[in-house]
Amino acid sequence: MQIIYPALIEEAYRHSKKFDSSLTNEEIYRHFYQAGLIQENGEPTEAALSEGYVKDYTEDWDLDFEGFLALYPVFKKFDARHFKKIDHFWEMDLTLQENILDQWEHEAFSDEETIDLTAFFEDRLSTEFPTHG
Known part of the structure; x- marks a missing residue:
């Protein structure tokens, strides 16, 4: 069975592979989850957003x-x-x-x-x- 990881994990995986080719998506997911940066579903936690570890790219309606x-x-x-x-x-x-x-x-x-x-x-x-x- 292939696990589909959230976009945040996939992005971290692509970035991390440049530095350590042995890392897996699962290891990155576990690290982010244990560090309190993501919820179980892969969405960023409020702490990760407020501390600036993760950027929220939500576009507001009628943004200037x-x-x-x-x-x-x-x-x-x-x-x-x-x-x-x-x-x-x-x-x-x-x-x-x-x-x-x-x-x-x-x-x-x-x-x-x-x-x-x-x-x-x-x-x-x-x-x-x-x-x-």
Whole structure:
């Protein structure tokens, strides 16, 4: 039986594999759970969120552009003209999206920026994300 781990564990696993290829998803899940960073279902605990160990990427309805950039700082490096609020949420034009995905494929972003991009595109793209490691 294959266990499907929550996105937070998968992201930590991808990051950790760069430093220790012997780590497993199960070990990371257990560590996060025992450290009080996640609940049994894999969702972050209030303590993990309030202490800044885990970032909540929940986009509020009708967020202003400054709030959007605070949530996804990776987009500060791109021209604001590429962004438009559609159905109460900020979206980017296809030109910028293709540019970002190309840069992502070529590993042009830091780990933090990659986490921001993963969170942003999680519900916006139906295809797989670039993965490295």
